[in-house]
Amino acid sequence: MGSHQDSVIEGGKYDGMLGVALPLLALEALKREGVTLPFGVEVVAFGDEEGVRFPTTLVGSKALAGNVTPDQLEAQDAEGISLREALIAFGCTPEDIPATAREPANTLGFLEVHIEQGPILEQRDHAVGIVTALTGIERHKVTLSGKAGHAGTTPMNMRHDALVGAAEMVLAIDSVLQNTDELVGVVGRLDVHPNAVNVIPAQVTFTVELRSPESATRQYGREAVTAALETVAKRRGLTINIENTYSADAVACADWMMTALEQACTQIGQPAERMFSGAGHDGLAMQALTDIGMLFVRCKEGLSHHPDEAITAEDGEAATRVVMAFLQQLPRP
Incomplete structure (x- = not known):
C-alpha cells in the first residue's frame, strides 16, 4: 500500500501523502486490536510521481515494479541536470535501482488511497469511492x-x-x-x-x-x-x-480488489460506488508488477493541485476503516 510524497508547484498536502499516512494509521489500529494478517504489508512512499522537475514520471513506482530504464535516468531538468546526477547528489546510488524491484510471484496486490481530485463524491455525498481504472x-x-x-x-x-x-x-x-x-x-x-x-x-x-x-x-x-x-x-x-x-495507456483496477473494497465499505456502513479516475497514479506503473486497486476519498470542492486541498477527519476515518476491513478479507479467494 502507498502513494507518492512529491507534489506539484504550489500543490496541496493531501495529493499523494494521504495515501502514505492513512495505511500507517490503518495498520496501527489493527495492531492495537490484536489483528494478525496472513501476509506481509509494505507501506511505500514513492518519489517523482508528478514529473514536475524532469520530463518523466512514476520513477519511484517503476523502480518497485522493475521498469526503470537507463534513458529515464538521463532525462534532464530545465538546468540540464540529469535525473541520474540529481539522485547521486541526493546521496542515492542509481546502479542499485534494479535491486529495488519486487517479485511478482510474492506480491498479492497494490492498494492506493487518494483524494478524488474531482467533485463527484461531494455531489454524491459519499466519503469514499472505488476506482475502476486509471486514465x-x-x-x-x-x-x-x-x-x-x-x-x-x-x-x-x-x-x-x-x-x-x-x-x-x-x-x-x-x-x-x-x-x-x-x-x-x-x-x-x-x-x-x-x-x-x-x-x-x-x-x-x-x-x-x-x-x-x-x-x-x-x-x-x-x-x-x-x-x-x-x-x-x-x-x-x-x-x-x-x-x-x-x-501511458489506461490501466484497469483488478475486479477482485474492487469487489473486496465494496465488501469492506458495506461492512463499515459506507456507501461506495465505482468511478473512473481522470488522473494518473502510481498504479499505472505498479500494474506491471501486480494487480492494483484504488480507494478515493472525498475532497472539498474537488480541489487538487492547490494549497487549499482539504478533506474532513470523518472522511479520513471512514477511509481508514475501509482499508482495515479490506485487509482482513484478504488474501484473494
Whole structure:
C-alpha cells in the first residue's frame, strides 16, 4: 500500500501523502486490536510521481515494479541536470535501482488511497469511492521557432513572431479539447525566448498534455492537435517540432480488489460506488508488477493541485476503516 510524497508547484498536502499516512494509521489500529494478517504489508512512499522537475514520471513506482530504464535516468531538468546526477547528489546510488524491484510471484496486490481530485463524491455525498481504472496520459513538448527582430522597426506583416503563433496554437488545442468527448488536456507550461520587452519572440516552447480512458480517443486528439499546430506554423512562417515526452495507456483496477473494497465499505456502513479516475497514479506503473486497486476519498470542492486541498477527519476515518476491513478479507479467494 502507498502513494507518492512529491507534489506539484504550489500543490496541496493531501495529493499523494494521504495515501502514505492513512495505511500507517490503518495498520496501527489493527495492531492495537490484536489483528494478525496472513501476509506481509509494505507501506511505500514513492518519489517523482508528478514529473514536475524532469520530463518523466512514476520513477519511484517503476523502480518497485522493475521498469526503470537507463534513458529515464538521463532525462534532464530545465538546468540540464540529469535525473541520474540529481539522485547521486541526493546521496542515492542509481546502479542499485534494479535491486529495488519486487517479485511478482510474492506480491498479492497494490492498494492506493487518494483524494478524488474531482467533485463527484461531494455531489454524491459519499466519503469514499472505488476506482475502476486509471486514465491514459500523454505529454508532448512543442518547440516553435520564428525570427527575432526589433519590436519598433520590423513591420507587422514581415514578422515571424513565435509567441503570437503559440497563442493561436493554444486556442486551437483548446478547441480540439472542447469538441472531443472523453478527452481533456492542458497547455501547462510556456517558455518564451529571448523574453525581452522590446524583442520579437524568436522561440517558444510549450507543453501539451492529453488524457482519456480510451486510447483511440487520445490518438484522435493527438492527430487533430498536430494538424492544427502544423497549419498555424505554416501560415505564420514558423518551424515546429513536436516531441512526445511521456505516454501511458489506461490501466484497469483488478475486479477482485474492487469487489473486496465494496465488501469492506458495506461492512463499515459506507456507501461506495465505482468511478473512473481522470488522473494518473502510481498504479499505472505498479500494474506491471501486480494487480492494483484504488480507494478515493472525498475532497472539498474537488480541489487538487492547490494549497487549499482539504478533506474532513470523518472522511479520513471512514477511509481508514475501509482499508482495515479490506485487509482482513484478504488474501484473494
